[in-house]
Amino acid sequence: MHPYQQFGPEAFWRQGVAERNPLHFEDVYTPRFEISRETRIAAAGSCFAQHIGQQFKRRGYSFLDTEPPPPLLDAAQQHAFGYDLYSARYGNLYTVRQLVQLLKRATGEFVPEDDVWVEDGRLFDPYRPTIEPNGFATTQEFEASRVDHYDAVARILPQADLFVFTFGLTESWMNTADGAVYPTCPGTVHGEFDPGRHQFVNFSWPQIMEDFESFLQVARSINPEMRFLVTVSPVPLTATASGQHVLAASMASKSILRAVCAELYARYDYVDYFPSYELVASHPMRAMFFDPNLRTVAANGVAHVMDTFFRAHGDAGPGDAAVAPEDSTAHPGSADSAMDEDDVVCEEALLEVFGS
Amino acid sequence: MKVALTGNSHVWSLRRGSGPPGLDALVFGLGNGKYERRPFTHLSEDGVVLDVPQYAEALTRATGLRAIDTSFVWGFCSVNHNSRLYRDDTWLAYEPAAIRRGDRVAVSEELLRTMIESDQAGVRALFDHLLEAGVDFFAISAPPPRRDNNGIRKGIRPEVVRYVDRTAREIWATWLDERKIPVLQPPPSTVDDEGFLLEGYHSEVVRNGVPDRHHASAEYGTVVMAQVADHVSSKVDVA
Numbered sequence: 393m394h395p396y397q398q399f400g401p402e403a404f405w406r407q408g409v410a411e412r413n414p415l416h417f418e419d420v421y422t423p424r425f426e427i428s429r430e431t432r433i434a435a436a437g438s439c440f441a442q443h444i445g446q447q448f449k450r451r452g453y454s455f456l457d458t459e460p461p462p463p464l465l466d467a468a469q470q471h472a473f474g475y476d477l478y479s480a481r482y483g484n485l486y487t488v489r490q491l492v493q494l495l496k497r498a499t500g501e502f503v504p505e506d507d508v509w510v511e512d513g514r515l516f517d518p519y520r521p522t523i524e525p526n527g528f529a530t531t532q533e534f535e536a537s538r539v540d541h542y543d544a545v546a547r548i549l550p551q552a553d554l555f556v557f558t559f560g561l562t563e564s565w566m567n568t569a570d571g572a573v574y575p576t577c578p579g580t581v582h583g584e585f586d587p588g589r590h591q592f593v594n595f596s597w598p599q600i601m602e603d604f605e606s607f608l609q610v611a612r613s614i615n616p617e618m619r620f621l622v623t624v625s626p627v628p629l630t631a632t633a634s635g636q637h638v639l640a641a642s643m644a645s646k647s648i649l650r651a652v653c654a655e656l657y658a659r660y661d662y663v664d665y666f667p668s669y670e671l672v673a674s675h676p677m678r679a680m681f682f683d684p685n686l687r688t689v690a691a692n693g694v695a696h697v698m699d700t701f702f703r704a705h706g707d708a709g710p711g712d713a714a715v716a717p718e719d720s721t722a723h724p725g726s727a728d729s730a731m732d733e734d735d736v737v738c739e740e741a742l743l744e745v746f747g748s
Numbered sequence: 749m750k751v752a753l754t755g756n757s758h759v760w761s762l763r764r765g766s767g768p769p770g771l772d773a774l775v776f777g778l779g780n781g782k783y784e785r786r787p788f789t790h791l792s793e794d795g796v797v798l799d800v801p802q803y804a805e806a807l808t809r810a811t812g813l814r815a816i817d818t819s820f821v822w823g824f825c826s827v828n829h830n831s832r833l834y835r836d837d838t839w840l841a842y843e844p845a846a847i848r849r850g851d852r853v854a855v856s857e858e859l860l861r862t863m864i865e866s867d868q869a870g871v872r873a874l875f876d877h878l879l880e881a882g883v884d885f886f887a888i889s890a891p892p893p894r895r896d897n898n899g900i901r902k903g904i905r906p907e908v909v910r911y912v913d914r915t916a917r918e919i920w921a922t923w924l925d926e927r928k929i930p931v932l933q934p935p936p937s938t939v940d941d942e943g944f945l946l947e948g949y950h951s952e953v954v955r956n957g958v959p960d961r962h963h964a965s966a967e968y969g970t971v972v973m974a975q976v977a978d979h980v981s982s983k984v985d986v987a
Contacts, residue, residue: 459853462838462841462842462853462855462859462863463836463837463838464833464836464838464863464867465859465862465863465866466863466866469862469866473859473862524856524858524859525858526858527858528856528857528858529856529857529858530845530846530857532845532846533845533846533854533856533857536845536848536854537845537854537856539854540853540854
């Protein structure tokens with residue numbers, strides 16, 4: 393008798409993967425703790441995280457939104473203004489360093505030197521540059537929006553039972569003066585690139601671990617019972633500034649992020665990992681869930697990932713959905729009927745235009 | 749020249765008001781302005797068809813037409829129906845950034861503009877269709893907000909009501925001007941210094957025990973009908 397004799401088929405590649413329909417890897421995820429509709433859930437992360445937040449909302453979970461859209465704003469326009477994407481209006485947080493700095497900015501612990509970008513008289517927030525599609529008109533409204541935003545961010549952690557974070561990138565751009573990290577390279581979406589002030593950074597495994605552990609510390613100091621669900625976005629880099637081929641850079645980036653998740657899972661029993669990356673990007677999936685650009689995830693891929701997640705939590709999907717979207721005709725609550733790729737707000741994807 | 753004046757419930761004051769001698773106008777309401785927020789028309793060989801049954805039935809009942817066509821000069825009392833905006837509960841928790849108080853969430857100029865343009869979408873589509881169909885028409889503004897409107901009564905600051913209304917009027921005016929669509933604005937004599945409808949022009953109708961705090965009176969309609977007569981006669985003069 394040796395240890396392998398007591399393991400189930402999921403522990404063996406042939407039975408667990410090679411001989412299985414890749415659409416039926418249900419046991420790829422066993423929840424570490426229960427997530428119920430009463431669990432107050434906050435979320436942040438890269439573009440792919442938007443799908444997760446949307447699904448929690450559509451299925452009637454208690455998704456925290458401390459910065460909701462004005463009721464007069466049509467649903468179709470909410471995403472363009474950064475509403476209804478995450479638990480506040482912070483846009484995509486591609487790196488953990490962004491998350492850590494966001495919380496510090498919200499409490500006044502960190503005041504970046506690079507405060508505002510001005511273009512043709514319009515003002516843009518360097519740390520959420522697309523939150524107002526055409527920028528703010530005046531300093532007064534820019535400041536007012538920022539104050540409101542930081543108030544909203546500061547209200548998230550005290551209210552959340554579960555924080556969901558989707559790791560997106562290791563590559564980022566940093567201000568050399570104070571280490572402020574941007575969601576996009578200055579000059580690509582807005583702002584102006586200054587080689588003397590803006591420095592490329594490719595966060596390493598220890599740096600990301602340290603950042604996330606500092607976040608855990610802050611969050612648990614506010615709410616000692618808080619739990620965390622981490623995932624890795626299956627969306628590869630749109631472009632790399634690492635000097636490597638983008639394929640190798642993507643693989644390195646995702647591997648590091650995946651390794652961070654593994655370590656977090658191993659170290660903390662209040663951290664769970666959901667393998668969205670594996671369910672889309674691993675080779676047994678044969679790239680079937682990617683769009684023809686082999687980067688963005690098709691709607692059926694999102695559906696597959698999210699249905700796997702909710703099924704593992706005892707939420708059978710369509711029939712179990714507490715809240716059905718008004719415009720859904722077939723499968724209310726199913727990820728099939730959720731936002732498609734066009735609905736995802738993703739500044740990083742804008743880098744593609746520079747590749748011609 | 750046959751003139752037809754129609755639109756949302758604000759047509760009521762025009763209908764009850766007295767037109768000056770010589771103005772031969774058919775005045776009728778299409779129905780509730782709540783349908784104006786989304787496109788409610790399409791073009792056909794006959795003209796501009798109203799897709800909202802309530803509107804379509806009202807048109808046919810009043811004119812015998814199934815589509816808005818060139819058999820009338822049309823006046824549409826369908827612009828500046830800003831009560832949908834300024835009395836919305838949004839303003840109990842949010843305020844325009846330029847005038848917001850600390851306990852309200854700031855709404856940027858761009859965000860406010862987006863909300864306003866969305867509200868105007870249905871009537872803009874109507875007017876674009878009318879232009880495309882070659883219909884001769886002009887716009888008639890809804891009256892300005894009343895100080896006793898239900899938005900203010902439920903706690904929205906008068907300053908916010910004024911700001912939202914004024915911004916929406918400016919946006920409408922620019923849009924109409926770009927298309928050279930004539931618009932009859934509320935007569936200055938009916939508006940106070942802060943942009944509210946003077947109390948003397950308030951509708952005093954009470955329905956089912958509930959006073960109307962939204963519409964203007966027949967007296968207001970009479971003043972606007974004089975504007976309509978001037979506008980129509982100027983068209984005749986030009987012709």
